[in-house]
Amino acid sequence: MMAWLLGTGIAAAGAEDSYATTKKLPPLHHVTGVVLPEEMKTPKRLPLREDRELRCPTCHGVEDIDRVPYRLIDRSLPDFLRGGPYDELDAFCYQCHEENRFKRPNVHIMLDKSGKLQEEHCTYCHEEVHRERDRPLRAPDYKLRLPPENLCYGCHLKTPHFNALEHQESKPDARMKLHMKDSKERYGIILPLSREGKVMCPTCHAPHQPGVIDALNPAAGRVDDADLETGVSYREHPWDAVVREDKKARLETLSEQSGRRFELGYRRIDKEVLLRLPAKNGELCLACHQFDE
Amino acid sequence: MARLILVLLWAVVLAPMVGAGDLPDAVKDPKWWEKREQRTDIRYPHNAHMEVMDEEGDSCMLCHSFAPNAMTDESKLKPLTTIANEPLKAVCHDCHVTEQRGPWRCNLCHDDKTKIWPEDHRFGYVDHHGEAARRDEAACKECHLDLAFCTNCHFRRDTMGTGYHPLGYRTLHGLGVRVDTLDCGRCHNQIYCETCHARTRFQ
Secondary structure, three states: OHHHHHHHHHHHOOOOOOHHHHOOOOOOOOOOOOEOOOOOOOOOOOOOOOOOEOOHHHHOOOOOHHHOOHHHOOOOOOOOOOOOOOOOOHHHHOOOOOHHHHOOOOOOOOEOOOOOEOHHHHOOOEOOOOOOOOOOOOHHHOOEOOOHHHHHHHOOOOOOEOOHHHHHOOOOOHHHHHHHHHHHHHHOOOOOOOOOOOOOHHHHEOOOOEOOEOOOOOOOOOOOOOOOOOOOEEEEOOHHHHHHHHHHHHHHHHHHHHOOOOOOOOEEEEEOOOEOOOOOOOHHHHOOOOOOO | OHHHHHHHHHHHHHHHHHHHHHOOOOOOOOOHHHHHOOOOOOOOOHHHHHHHHHHOOOOHHHOOOOOEOOOOOHHHHHHHHHHHHOOOHHHHHHHHHHOOOOOOOHHHOOOOHHHOOOHHHOOOHHHOHHHHHHHOHHHHHOOOOOOHHHHHHHOOOOOOOOOOOOOOHHHHHHHHHHHOHHHHHOOOOHHHHHHHHHHHHHO
């Protein structure tokens, strides 16, 4: 959450305004001018004022950032956030804030150790808890807080893995829909599309922990071999070297163009979670895709 | 008159703008997989690979990455994803050429050999390939994986010679030598001639 706040704050600020001229922080920016309690440990590279007050230079390494109009602040500078760049902004936040206390709960873990529903996790996505678990819900009764195509973005990035974006932008044609219908019947699953008929996260991902929904219910996922705490796990594979060689020249060109270094390798999926069908053997992909040759 | 002007204004200026948001697919910028159909460097018959992929425990994700991604800048992510999605020579050749675990005939994937020929193969290379082969045989074998490619000509027994010359050429070759000695020299060195002619002379 904090990372998201940092990410959106600057973009939303006024075009020519700086902090020095307006004394206004961008919306959703981390608070400044607070004196941190002694028990809060901060790393040396994030300097506080003598009285432990948090100021702009505590987090930002850009000189006089408070005098730079928000529009002109270059967020790609490595020291925009001290010690950066950060692939995951959470890593920046957790330098001061305890990860365990502030980390978002994994709401996909919906059952406690005794198998009882953790209802507070249901209400992250649903307005009401469906307690009659023997009675399957129909889509109009899901009472989701947001349309299903947007629901996951409340917690997850829109691009959590490669090809996520490409899928979200695509709208299956009539031939693919027919194939999807066959797959749904063959495997006893659902492959829901958005209101616009586009692919969305829940088309492939089954958000409910195995056991929450009756296994015979098509809405239940068909993958339950991994620990939800651990998530997807991978193992090394000799193909990694082949893939790196294959991509090397093109990635070098892309790096020259964008000024950022990229790497692409390969690890084989060992265990996967929360999918409608296994992807590691291609079943999930082939539920929608088919080929003429 | 005013009505006519309005109609013309509609036809020339406004009507195309109304339709602009609903372009047919052919006009839209094609996706990477649609562009792939026009590419000559990518050919992957998916169905032909299903069985071996299954046997080896691999899936679509071997070539089309679904690896975790932390990059949110779509302008950078899209070209990166295209690279991730397009396996090229190194990936294909690993099985089909280096390890030869799959069919390795070039024309299985490369429908037009002139697209993958080295530059020096384009004009009359068959007439002077011997020299290059002697100089760097390994270079030939990068593409000509099967020695039958060489022996099919050089070891032919259904014609006289190596298959290059017509039947009975041995009797008539003296005439050819006198007409164009250099042409003989493209494949034959002096020792080749002397093997017979020197022996005849000494006898």
